[in-house]
Amino acid sequence: MAAQKKAPKKVHLLLRxxxxxxxxxxxxxxRWAASAKRNKALTKHVKVTFSLDDDTLDAALPxxxxxxxNNPPRENLAERAPKLRWIQNTGAGVDALMPMDWMxxxxxxxxxxxxxxxxxxxxxxxxxxxxxxxFQKMIANQQARKWEQFFFPSNKGxxxxxxxxxxxxxxAGRAAKKLGMQVIGVTRSGKGGKPADKVIKIARLxxxxxxxxxxxxxxxxxxxxxxxxxxxxxxxxxxxxxxINVGRAPLVDYPAMCExxxxxxxxxxxxxxxxxxxxxxxxAIWDVPNLLITPHISCDYPDYVExxxxxxxxxxxxxxxxxxxxxxxxxxxxx
Numbered sequence: 001m002a003a004q005k006k007a008p009k010k011v012h013l014l015l016r017x018x019x020x021x022x023x024x025x026x027x028x029x030x031r032w033a034a035s036a037k038r039n040k041a042l043t044k045h046v047k048v049t050f051s052l053d054d055d056t057l058d059a060a061l062p063x064x065x066x067x068x069x070n071n072p073p074r075e076n077l078a079e080r081a082p083k084l085r086w087i088q089n090t091g092a093g094v095d096a097l098m099p100m101d102w103m104x105x106x107x108x109x110x111x112x113x114x115x116x117x118x119x120x121x122x123x124x125x126x127x128x129x130x131x132x133x134x135f136q137k138m139i140a141n142q143q144a145r146k147w148e149q150f151f152f153p154s155n156k157g158x159x160x161x162x163x164x165x166x167x168x169x170x171x172a173g174r175a176a177k178k179l180g181m182q183v184i185g186v187t188r189s190g191k192g193g194k195p196a197d198k199v200i201k202i203a204r205l206x207x208x209x210x211x212x213x214x215x216x217x218x219x220x221x222x223x224x225x226x227x228x229x230x231x232x233x234x235x236x237x238x239x240x241x242x243x244i245n246v247g248r249a250p251l252v253d254y255p256a257m258c259e260x261x262x263x264x265x266x267x268x269x270x271x272x273x274x275x276x277x278x279x280x281x282x283x284a285i286w287d288v289p290n291l292l293i294t295p296h297i298s299c300d301y302p303d304y305v306e307x308x309x310x311x312x313x314x315x316x317x318x319x320x321x322x323x324x325x326x327x328x329x330x331x332x333x334x335x
Contacts, residue, residue, distance in 0.1 A: 052166035116299035156180030164219025
């Protein structure tokens with residue numbers, strides 16, 4: 001983490017926004033005003049510049065102390081923004097910013113980790129329940145006007161293996177526990193707490209995959225986790241297992257997953273992330289049986305941007321006092 005110097009009394013904040021972003025993620029003056037109203041005592045310490053498609057970027061950078069953006073400027077940043085000390089990423093994942101050799105050493109990067117758990121828990125409850133009832137097959141049968149009864153055992157007593165046990169993984173664990181499942185968390189260090197019944201190191205992942213009724217992929221995307229659910233690991237799952245991906249697409253071998261779903265050697269999958277997004281209309285993935293694709297909506301909500309601004313205000317007193325910031329990203333680990 002970069003060492004913090006005491007910030008000026010008036011912090012110059014740049015909100016870098018793009019028209020190409022989905023409306024829910026737009027850093028608009030109206031959303032800033034709503035958050036500023038909730039943080040009146042701190043607002044007087046902030047000078048804010050709105051940049052839409054970089055219309056004010058070059059003029060603002062020389063005096064900017066902090067930036068909020070999912071895509072901060074990178075080229076010659078130290079020279080263009082000599083006062084910059086803090087970048088707030090609008091998402092939790094920072095894989096799109098890697099490698100971070102473009103970021104000046106004295107700049108601290110914070111993310112939105114911890115803001116997604118409540119919504120992700122609801123999503124995983126939905127996914128576990130839909131997979132547990134064979135819902136994808138029911139949807140296909142309804143579209144085909146076909147009546148077919150099939151029955152599944154209760155989710156109670158099943159085992160969920162959750163890869164990554166941060167905000168999203170713990171949310172998936174809470175959902176699994178609500179359904180009466182056993183939860184095995186998988187982390188880099190092998191450390192973790194509730195709601196997991198057991199936590200193992202990622203190096204031991206192969207030892208638990210055959211026990212899994214569900215595998216939830218919720219780890220950050222890093223060079224170490226890319227393709228963590230490889231073809232070989234997918235083949236270790238029992239045919240009745242289900243797969244849920246709320247992390248990133250490169251974490252799972254999707255071609256192998258699709259082959260297994262077609263062959264019936266994997267019962268079902270719910271994925272919220274693809275690469276690219278969106279997939280073209282003629283992509284073969286749309287026709288894969290027993291696959292439910294959700295359009296990257298598992299963890300986000302209508303007032304998401306306002307919550308990002310609230311988190312920034314939460315950290316502002318620390319920044320002004322030169323104290324370590326909360327939600328800081330480790331550049332080497334990538335989360």
